[in-house]
Amino acid sequence: xxxxxxxxxxxxxxxxxxxxxxxxxxxxxxxxxxxxxxxxxxxxxxxxxxxxxxxxxxxxxxxxxxxxxxxxxxxxxxxxxxxxxxxxxxxxxxxxxxxxxxxxxxxxxxxxxxxxxxxxxxxxxxxxxxxxxxxxxxxxxxxxxxxxxxxxxxxxxxxxxxxxxxxxxxxxxxxxxxxxxxxxxxxxxxxxxxxxxxxxxxxxxxxxxxxxxxxxxxxxxxxxxxxxxxxxxxxxxxxxxxxxxxxxxxxxxxxxxxxxxxxxxxxxxxx
Numbered sequence: 001x002x003x004x005x006x007x008x009x010x011x012x013x014x015x016x017x018x019x020x021x022x023x024x025x026x027x028x029x030x031x032x033x034x035x036x037x038x039x040x041x042x043x044x045x046x047x048x049x050x051x052x053x054x055x056x057x058x059x060x061x062x063x064x065x066x067x068x069x070x071x072x073x074x075x076x077x078x079x080x081x082x083x084x085x086x087x088x089x090x091x092x093x094x095x096x097x098x099x100x101x102x103x104x105x106x107x108x109x110x111x112x113x114x115x116x117x118x119x120x121x122x123x124x125x126x127x128x129x130x131x132x133x134x135x136x137x138x139x140x141x142x143x144x145x146x147x148x149x150x151x152x153x154x155x156x157x158x159x160x161x162x163x164x165x166x167x168x169x170x171x172x173x174x175x176x177x178x179x180x181x182x183x184x185x186x187x188x189x190x191x192x193x194x195x196x197x198x199x200x201x202x203x204x205x206x207x208x209x210x211x212x213x214x215x216x217x218x219x220x221x222x223x224x225x226x227x228x229x230x231x232x233x234x235x236x237x238x239x240x241x242x243x244x245x246x247x248x249x250x251x252x253x254x255x256x257x258x259x260x261x262x263x264x265x266x267x268x269x270x271x
Contacts (some may be wrong), residue, residue: 001108001111002085002086002087002112002113003108003112003113004051004101004113004114004241004246004250005113005114005116005149005211005246005250006087006113006114006115006116006135007115007116008115008116008117008121008122008125008127009107010121011042011087011122012116012125012127013045013046013073014037014067014085015042017085019083019084019085020084020085020087021047021078021079021084021085021086021087022042022044022046022081022086022087022088022089022090022115023043023045023047023048023078023086023087023088023100023136024041024042024046024047024048024088024089024090024091024119024130024132024173025048025050025090025096025097025099025118026038026081026090026091026092026095026096026097027050027051027090027095027096027239029050034103036191037120037221038062038091038132038262039128039132039133040119040129040132040139041119041129041130041131041132041134042089042119042122042127042128042129043128043129043134044136045130045134045136046078046136046137046138047077048078048088048100049074049163050063050100051063052058052097053070053074054066054071054072054074054103055101055172058188059199060264060267061237061260061263061264061267062237062238063099063237063239063259064237064260065094065103065106065152065238065261066103068107068145068146068147069145071103071107071145071267072107072143072144072145073229073235075104075107075109075143075186076141076143076144077140077141077155078138078141078144079137079138079140079141080141080143081141081143081225082142083111084094084111084141085111085112086104086109086111086112086113086145087102087113087114088100088113088114088115089110089118089119089129090110090118090119091118091119091120091123091141091234092118092120092209093118093119093120093121093206093208093210094116094117094206094209094210094211094243094246095112095118095174095239095240096239097114098113098116098239098240098242098243098245098246099238099240100243101114101238101246102151102245102246102257103244105148105151106148106149106151107145107146107148108127108144108145108146108147108148109143109145113213114246115211116210117208117210117213117245118209119202120209121209123143124177144208148265150254150256151245151256151257152256152257152259152260153232153256153257153258154258154259154260155258155260155265155268157262158194158258158265161232162195162196163196165229165232166169166228166229167229167230167232167235168198168224168225168226168229168230168231168232168257169171169194169196169197169198169232169234169243170197170198170199170200170224170225170231170232170233170234171193171198171199171233171235172200172201172202172233172234172235172240172241172243172244172260173201173214173235173236174198174201174238175199175201176233177191177203178193178199179199180192183213184206184236184262184266185236186236186263188265189262189263189267190266190271191236191266192262192269192271193260193262194234194258194268195264197234197265198243200220200223201242202232202240202241202243202244204220204237205217205220205243205244205247207246208219211246211250212247214250214251217247217248217250218252220247220251221247221248221251227255229253229256230255230256230258231248231253231254231255231256231259232255232256232258233248233255233256233258234243234258234261234262234265235258235261235262236260236261236262236263237260237261238257238258238259238260238261239262240255241257241261242259245257259267
């Protein structure tokens with residue numbers, strides 16, 4: 001079984017293994033420019049399309065979690081089998097790759113890891129690249145999705161959770177957004193915070209492009225939550241909340257992601 005995070009050296013050594021599958025889960029950041037992203041990829045990579053294949057495209061809020069049936073159908077197209085080893089990366093280091101990792105875990109596939117440092121770290125080691133237009137399609141896989149409801153929190157549960165000391169809501173947005181110093185990047189979305197939530201900007205669990213060490217992550221979460229609390233992560237639209245979910249999992253904390261995050265909460269509630 002893979003750990004939740006693997007090094008670029010590990011992937012370089014195992015890239016030709018028959019059951020290793022590599023996915024690029026890059027999305028542009030909210031205010032980013034997709035044209036600025038890399039034109040190259042790790043050899044053998046397939047694109048994990050969060051926006052079009054692994055979210056409900058016509059949902060009222062961005063990145064809404066798909067059904068088990070949708071996830072299974074699209075993941076089989078990518079050639080994922082029950083015995084596959086999946087490694088996910090993105091062009092930004094550790095950003096949207098964590099959302100793909102979380103989706104795999106949520107639908108019952110556990111032999112999945114994030115590439116520590118993502119494409120920037122792979123490039124820094126001067127490992128081989130290929131053009132992104134390369135066709136690396138696979139034979140249809142046999143993976144069967146089993147939904148894990150413990151990984152997900154929805155809007156209807158938040159009021160109860162916010163009053164329950166067994167839970168701790170942690171917001172991955174920047175401190176300026178959390179403290180309403182700057183406007184939300186999505187037009188028309190009000191500023192604010194979920195009641196009783198605390199702030200942990202997602203980059204606080206990273207060292208540049210890489211995840212902090214386990215002991216460092218344990219210290220980060222120990223300063224925010226009690227050891228036995230279940231952590232619930234939120235952000236703008238469920239992407240960077242998944243980075244904190246990755247970090248908390250490595251640190252040994254039970255956790256969930258509020259799927260709608262602030263985009264949903266700020267829309268459905270009034271200040």
